[in-house]
Every structure is written in structure tokens, then in C-alpha cells.
Amino acid sequence: MTEITYHLAHLIERVARAAEHSGRAASSVTIIAVSKQQPSAAIAAVHRGGLDHFGESYVQEALPKIAALSGAPIAWHFVGKLQANKSRQVAEAFDWVHTVDRLKIAERLNEQRNAFAAPLNVLIQVNQGGEEQKGGVQPELVAELARAIERLPRLKLRGLMTLPPQSGTPAHWFERLAELRARLERDGIALDSLSMGMSADFEQAIAAGATHVRIGTAIFGSRA
Numbered sequence: 299m300t301e302i303t304y305h306l307a308h309l310i311e312r313v314a315r316a317a318e319h320s321g322r323a324a325s326s327v328t329i330i331a332v333s334k335q336q337p338s339a340a341i342a343a344v345h346r347g348g349l350d351h352f353g354e355s356y357v358q359e360a361l362p363k364i365a366a367l368s369g370a371p372i373a374w375h376f377v378g379k380l381q382a383n384k385s386r387q388v389a390e391a392f393d394w395v396h397t398v399d400r401l402k403i404a405e406r407l408n409e410q411r412n413a414f415a416a417p418l419n420v421l422i423q424v425n426q427g428g429e430e431q432k433g434g435v436q437p438e439l440v441a442e443l444a445r446a447i448e449r450l451p452r453l454k455l456r457g458l459m460t461l462p463p464q465s466g467t468p469a470h471w472f473e474r475l476a477e478l479r480a481r482l483e484r485d486g487i488a489l490d491s492l493s494m495g496m497s498a499d500f501e502q503a504i505a506a507g508a509t510h511v512r513i514g515t516a517i518f519g520s521r522a
Contacts, residue, residue: 302340302518306347311518316504327504330375332496334359334513335521338366344371344517353377353396353512357384364391369450377493377512379433386410394419396459396493398513399435401446408450417454420447421493424478426471434460437478444487457491457509468499472506477519 301363314324332353333341341352341363349373354360356379364374368517375394380403386393389410398404398420402515411418422443435443440458458479462471472494478490497516504511516520 303347305517305519306344306349309513310348312501313504313511316501320505320507322504326509328510330377330493330512331517332377332512333363333518334378334514336518337362338486340518341367341372342370345372351375351510353514354392355379357387357391361387361391375510375512382406382423389418392418394421394456396421396510397423397433398443398447399423399425399433401443402479404443404447404450404453408452411452413452415452417452417458420453421457421459421491422447422455424458424460424475426460426474427465429463432461437474440478441482441485441487444489448487455487455489455492457489459493462494462499467502468495469502469506472499472503472508476507 313327313329317327326350329349330351330353331344331349334355351373352368353375354393373393375386375396376392380397381441385406389407407418421436422440424437424440425432426437444455447453458475460475462468475494479492483489491509492507493510494508497513500511
């Protein structure tokens, strides 16, 4: 676990430098440790190293880890493609969902969220390049979906998420997502979060205004 601890300390320093370079406080950027394919012990080590936010992509893999670490003050983020038949488990076990891209999924999450739990934080995944292999709603349809989600009482719309297309530079797509958020806010849709940037490009994302960066390899090392 010493290698993970070293990687984590280096990453936290890089995030702080990137935020400072952009005139922002390091605390304005939340590092989400993407812990898919990682054991609970590795997650616990990263948590002890200072991170409280963890991202998982596969429901069946995540649930045992969430149960094993239930005593720790961890916020769990679902960052994978969300299938309708898994929505109940996500609504019950997670604190954030980054990949809402259609109203049907949002309505299911709303119906299945425990009425006594805090509202589920959700982000709309935006498919900026129209790539069929990726989830996400087209940019021109985001406002309509956002307004529909705002009416669902057990969800709290927080912002936008993207996976940058292969064409162009990541910085170009990060800046476009930030511009889309600004337009939506001018139209009266309150958004406080931009989830963008991973291990290879998070510094560019922070420069463009990312509030959440999803980091796996830079913390845990390359996956098998």
C-alpha cells in the first residue's frame, strides 16, 4: 500500500498546483478515486490518505465494497453506464450518479431513492461528439432534460459530466462543457459541478473549471 500512498500524495500536490495556476483554491476540486477492480483494502488505504470520494462503474462489484466500508465516511459516486435494471441498487447505495442521460433513468432513480435519505446528487452526461459507443445526451437536449430532473424531488441536479471525444484536444471539449454550463445557468438552471478529467488530462480539466476529477490509474496504478 506504500506505493498507493506515494501516488496519492503526488496526485494531491498536482491537483493543488493546477488549481492554484487557475486562480482557484485546491479545495474547489474534488478528487474522485475511481476504484473499480480495486479491493476494499486499497480503497481503505486511499481513504486514510485523505480522500473521501470514490467512484465505481459496476454495481455488482461495488456493493460488497460499499458494505465492507460502511463505517467510513465515504461518498460513493456511480460513474459507469447505468442500466435501467440496476437503477434501484444505485439509488439505494450511492450518493452521486454522474451518468444520467435520459429521463427514464432519472425517473427510476427518483422513485427508488429512499424518501428518508438525502436527495441523490446527479449529473447529466453530455455526449459532445455524438459518439455511438458512449452514453450521454446531445448538448442541444441538455436543457430540456435538466428542467425535467429539477422537478424530481428525490434528486438534486448538480451539474454536467463528459468523456471527451477522441477528435480534438481534451481541453477543447472541457472548455465547451464549461460554456454549456454557463449558458444553462444564464437560463436559470442552477449547476455547481463539472465532472471532467481523468488521470491523463485532469490538469487541463481543472484549467477549464472542473470541480470533480475522476482519477484511477494515477492513484492505484495500471489495471490488469
